[in-house]
Amino acid sequence: MDQINVQSGGAEAAYVTDALIAEDIDAYLDTHQRKTMLRFITCGSVDDGKSTLIGRLLYDSKMIFEDQLALLQADSKKVGTQGAEIDFALLVDGLAAEREQGITIDVAYRFFNTEKRKFIVADCPGHEQYTRNMVTGASTADLAVILIDARKGVLVQTRRHSYLCHLIGIRNIVLAVNKMDLVGYDAAVFDAIVRDYAAFARSIGIEDFTAIPISGFKGDNITAPSSNTPWYTGPSLVEHLETVDIAASADAERPFRMPVQWVNRPDLDFRGFSGLVATGTVRPGDAIRVLPSGKTSTVTRIVTLDGDLDQAVAGQYATLCLADEVDCSRGDVIATADQPPQAADQFEATLVWLDDEPMLPGRAYWLKLATKTVSATIQPPKYVVDVNSLEHLAAKTLELNAIGVAELATDKPLVFEPYAQGHMLGGFVLIDKITNATVAAGMLHFSLRRAQNVHWQSVDVSREAHAALKNQQPRLLWFTGLSGSGKSTIANLVEKQLHALGKHTFLLDGDNVRHGLNKDLGFTEADRIENIRRAGEVAKLMTDAGLIVLTAFISPFRAEREMVRNMANAGEFLEIFVDTPLEEAERRDVKGLYRKARAGQLKNFTGIDSPYEAPENPEIRIDTTVESPEAAAQRIVSLLIGEQA
Structure with a gap:
């Protein structure tokens, strides 16, 4: 792994190996900048070893300063780690409450890099009451490392987190069977857990996953194959993370969509619409449609701080100038003219309830999707999902951590796509209007037919x-x-x-x-x-x-x-x-x-x-x-x- 220490707060590189001589630094940094970025989460039940694993990754990738290492060794002795062993979890569990309880409460983000790729990893909490934090970490992840304690096997939180990862759209799953050192590196134990998890994974639609036997504490199969598991011939965890395909080509190939974040009008001579290109590609001369109004125009310029572009693709921020003075504001969506997304005000959606207070059917919440915020009311759930049996159960409301399907209505038309087609225009959060707390995360399925068939009838007497x-x-x-x-x-x-x-x-x-x-x-x-x-x-x-x-x-x-x-x-x-x-x-x-x-x-x-x-x-x-x-x-x-x- 690279011997460059880059802290998550953005600190400069701390040291480089002797192999890097001065004239090679520019070339090295250029190569480093062109590395792809993988965002992944670690999740699973409490005490499965998530923080220890991330601490090991940081340690093995030389992402720790010498003074941090000395403090870590001292802290490890305080918490009872024997001999020269280091408690790697202390690198990540920064909150005092976490260290005292030995659990992760908040989502901790860490950065590290190898010769092939850069990584941002989110350590998600394992306790059920902190599932809301796990959803936050998973919302931007390309891959999920689901840890299982080899001594305990598949637990309720393992199933819950797997279900949520699949629901949110993470398709790259690693099943890391941890603490193999505590079961004598027994292949039979590993195989039994993989079979058990595979049966559950198939039932929720996870078609493929990569199973790796590891020990975060001892370092087995983390950065290199372990001699303790000669029966395992697959990649180490880091090798898999370095090579897994996360290409965003699918977003680039889809029709162009850009939610408008800001109307950029510094003077009377310039008017542009700024935002993040969600999907597709846009070029000067392209015909576009502004939704929900349906007004059409043509792109004349693509403006950035570094100058005009010949094109903007998914994942880029840009400002679009249009040929016509169309009405367009924050929350609207600029899309390709002949393949626009839908607009509706009634939907079916899956909700993950994140608040201590239960959902109140009929109460108005703020719904935020991309750059648009509207008022929304939720109907009583059609059903909630039992993550153990996957049964659809009747319910009148949604409690903390419940996953359910319900219908919702918004006070204004919402430009959207089903979540399965596009996360940016299909995923949303609900916000309590009084407390401003985020109470739910949601995924839109489809608009309701009645929303398309009911229109406002104009009358002559106002x-x-x-x-x-x-x-x-x-x-x-x-x-x-x-x-x-x-x-x-x-x-x-x-x-x-x-x-x-x-x-x-x-x-x-x-x-x-x-x-x-x-x-x-x-x-x-x-x-x-x-x-x-x-x-x-x-x-x-x-x-x-x-x-x-x-x-x-x-x-x-x-x-x-x-x-x-x-x-x-x-x-x-x-x-x-x-x-x-x-x-x-x-x-x-x-x-x-x-x-x-x-x-x-x-x-x-x-x-x-x-x-x-x-x-x-x-x-x-x-x-x-x-x-x-x-x-x-x-x-x-x-x-x-x-x-x-």
Whole structure:
């Protein structure tokens, strides 16, 4: 291996071997720069030896400074490593929590190189609760090294990680049967594990893998064949990593696609669209189509910092200048004109749930695919996958680490390709709108037929015409608060005053809506979300008709109130927080609901065994402990009439 020490943080080369004389350095560095890069992950169950293996690779490739080596030897003694042996896992397990527990928690990325290739390796955690980290590491990998402890064989996490690697699209799999030194380098043990894994691999669609018996601690079959395994005649791990085919020619041969990351307009004379070429090749003169608008044009220039290019290929960043002033912005996709990708707003997808909180069907999440971010809602799963039996099991939601198939809908058309055809336009993440946490990774299968058959029907009488006929501006007054806070009372008083003033209104009360439109819904979190979604859709239709709409719903979750706000036109939604303390609302208990909830006769009651998320920045806040319903109603009407004037 090369004797050049390059740290993952980008440090300069530390030393070179005596064989490299000064006049050869330029030629050597040129050769080094032209090496191909292999990104791979190590995964498997906890304590299978992933960190030890990577530490061994770094050590054998001379990627350790002398002071690091001295510290490593000292740390190895502290953790109980005997004699002159080194605990290579300490090179990778940098977090204090990891060293104390002897496990990997975060994904650790390391760089090393050999004479033939450069490598970036991600050490992925083995514990089930850190599967989300493993998905992160696998998302950019060309190859997966799945480790198995020779003493334990194929375990649940082995199956889970193999399934995820295949699901994410990694087609180069290495089965590294580790700790062969602890089973006496027994060929029978190795063969039995390979047979067991092969049966599972075939069942999930892994057509081929390379099995290697190794010892990360002793170094057997890591960089060179081991005399301890004369019965094994295959390549060493490093030899396989150096020679495995990772050619990206398939992406280059596919039709051209480039998600637009940035509209580059430094002055009035230049306008270009910058992004990463996902697939295919583009040249000046090529006819292109901008999606989802469908507008067409021709490429006039391909601009980079190093000058104009004759072509740009998959994996290159470029700025495209077009012959026409087409409408194109971040999130759009520029594609070859005669073979464009699809655009749709309803899909089937596989989801890997990564959040501690379960998926809430009907809740709106941010969906980020390539450079596009849209709002998406998820339906209850069609099924979840048992990674042990591969059975499809019924489920109402997705829990942490669950893998399931579900339908989703977006608020805007999404330019996409099935994940099996292209990862950049087929893979996405879901982000919680409130916490900004990434809650799921997903792979699109196909658009739903109904998405292609349902079109928006244009009408001649606009919402502006409806409002003008009523001589008012549409508004959505969204009253929220605990049961018994006084929402319905105040909303009713507001509507009476507006009606007396000749305004056209309608009041949607939470209890009344549950007698008809939402009579099929219960009070689980998922049902509450759907309750508000339906109410929001109805309220939007009513504002389109020019009405001033008042609603009185507990609407306990911020995410759903924000969802309804986003449904409304800008400036039309007013959140009115009827801020009554729980103690006061429970003291009133007009409907006797708190009493039932306290007695255990009413489950999922807001404020008792279901949370209420108070508004953070409502347009109007009413404290009913100091303001009467009549005064509050008058304040709201005065504000509204002032706006309408």
